[in-house]
Amino acid sequence: MTSTNDIRRSFLDYFGGQGHQIVPSAPLVPHNDPTLMFVNAGMVPFKNVFTGLETRSYNRATSSQKCVRAGGKHNDLDNVGYTARHHTFFEMLGNFSFGDYFKEQAITHAWTLLTKEWGIPADRLTATVYHTDDEAFDLWKKIAGLPESRIIRIPTKDNFWAMGDNGPCGPCSEIFYDHGDHIWGGPPGSPEEDGDRFVEIWNLVFMQFEQQANEIVGELPKKSIDTGMGIERVAAVLQGVTDNYDTDTFKALIAASCALTRTDAEGDRRASHRVIADHLRSSCFLVADGVLPANEGRGYVLRRIMRRAMRHAHLLGAAEPLMHKLVPALVTEMGAAYPELARAQPLIEETLKLEETRFRQTLANGLRLLDEATAGMGEGDTLPGATAFKLYDTFGFPYDLTEDALRGQNMAVDRAGFDAAMAEQKAAARAAWKGSGETAAQEIWFDIAEELGGTEFTGYAATEGEGTVV
C-alpha cells in the first residue's frame, strides 16, 4: 500500500524533478497576512511572490503545506465527522509557477502525475473549468483525451479565484475522482455534488487577469499557476478506500482512540472517533506552531476544537483525560515529515492534559443541564439561545460544541438568542464598570475587547482576505 508519507514524497519528488524548488511547509500562523487566522491553502506563504511584492531565487516551487480551515471564510469544522472528505487540519500538496509555465503545462503535470506516475484510471476522473474558459476546456480534451461530457463548465465563483478586490485573479479547473456508484453523490455542478461519490481532489488555479476594485482591468503580464491537492483525499484514492478516515494515518489514530477508550468505531461512536482523530491533528499542529488555548483570537479557535474533541471523548466513556495519550500515535504517523511535532511533544501533551482536566470539571454538569433542557424537545426543535449562553458562560461550552451536541438529534440552537445574551452580558459588564467609578482606562479596555470580538471570537469572517482559496 502507498502510505500517505510515500505520497507526499512522491509528489514533491515529481515536481522537484520538473524544476520546482521544494519548499518546506510554512507555520500555520501566517506571518505575511494579519487578516488571515490560519494558513488555509498552499499558496498563502507565496502570496507576495504572486503579486510581485517579493521575489525568490526560483520561479517554480512545490510544497506540502499544513492548512487549518476552522474559522473565517473557509470553515470546515462542522463538516468533520460527517463528510468523508473534510478535515479541520489537512495537508495541501501544491505546485506553483511564478510567471513561468501556464495552463498547458499545469494540466499536463497534473494529468501525468495522476494517471501515469500514480496510475489512477483516467475514466475515474472528471475536470471542471470556468464556463468561459474555452482554452482550459480544449486543453483537457487535447492533453487528457477527456470526452466533452467529462469536462464540465461551471459558471459559479467556485471556479473563479481572486486574491481580493485588487490583484491577480483567474479561472480554476478542479479535478474530481469518482469513487463509484455505490456511494451517494453526483458529478460537479449537479444537485447531488455534495455527496461523497465525486470528490474534488485537485484544484488548478490559473492566475490570468489583473483586478482592480473587483473589476478585471486586463491580462497579467506574468501569468502564474497555483494548485492545491488535499493529501488525505488522494491518499484515499491511492489506498483504494472511499473515505479519508479509512486511510493509513486516520486508521492509526482511530485505532489508538479505540484502544484507549476500549470501544469500537461503530454506530454513534463512528463520528466521535473521527472528530477526535481530526481535532487531535489540528490541536497538536497548532500548539506546535505556537498557538495556545485562550479566550480570544486564534487561541479561542484552538480551544473550541479541543473542547469539541473532549466532549466526544467523554461521550465514548473516557473516565479521564484522553487526548494527550493520543499524541504519540500522531507523532509516529507524522513526526518524520513534520519534526516540529516531535520537538513540541511535551508541550502539546501538557497543554492537552491541562485543558481536558479543566474542562472535565464542568463538562458533566454542563451536559446534565443540556439533557434537562432538551428533555421536552424533539427533532427539528431549537434550543433557546439563553441556555446555549449559560452553557458557554458557566460551563465553558463554546457555541459550536452545543450545536455539535444537538446535531445528532436533529436539533438546532438559536444563534440570535445566544448573541443577544452575549451582548446583554457585555452591556451589563460595561455598566457595572461605569458605576464603579473606575478610570477611563477600563472604558478603553472594553472598547478594545469589543473590537476584537470579546471572548467569543467568531473569526475574521467579514474581513478575511479573499486570497485564501487556492
Ligand code: ATP
Ligand atoms: P470542497 O469543495 O471539497 O470543500 P474546496 O474547493 O473548498 O474543497 P480548495 O479551496 O479548492 O478546496 O482546496 C484545494 C484542495 O484542498 C481541494 O481540492 C481538496 O483536495 C483539499 N481540501 C480543501 N478543503 C479541505 C478540507 N477541509 N479537508 C481536506 N482536504 C481539503
Ligand code: MG
Ligand atoms: Mg471547501
Ligand code: MG
Ligand atoms: Mg470545491
Ligand code: MG
Ligand atoms: Mg476547490
